[in-house]
Amino acid sequence: MADYIMRPIGVVRSELKDPADAPKQGALTGQEAEIVVDPAYLPAMDGLERRVAQAGEAVSGDSPHRKNGKIIVICWMHRADRARLRVHARDQEELPERGVFSTRSPHRPNPVSLHTVTLLSIVGNVLRVRGMDAIDGTPVVDIKSHSPELDG
Secondary structure (H helix, E strand, O other), rough: OOOOOOOOEEEOOOOOOHHHHOOHHHOHHHHOEEEEEHHHHHHHOHHHHHHHEEEOOOOOOOOOOOOOEEEEEEEOOOOOOOOOEHHHHHHHHOOOOOHHOOOOOOOOOOOOOEEEEEEEEEEEEEEEOOOOOOOOOEEEEEEEEOOOHHHO
């Protein structure tokens, strides 16, 4: 198979410094973090401000796709064990091991993570988000708008 090169577009800044500190599912927590986007990609952020959640309500606008201020952040879990192919789900040792493709474990051959987060604010090249369980320094490889009709 061919090799591919992926270049980060930014980095996560978080109070979470170690994978052991990270919640198992960030979307189920109020964990906040910042995504610092490389300034070279500022033009790619044009229009993202329409996705910022309004306090206590859904995002206003003329499109039904701008609900709840949600965006999708794709990261490279740089501290994951890429050689691990079997894990105990949710690190529960009493459960039998399963293949990583049947779990949400960060340990996998290509440790790509998908985070549906609430976009709280944008200041320059810094996005403030809620629901992110990535640790400080995690490379961000892409940001996409969330569509409830397509993404669930």
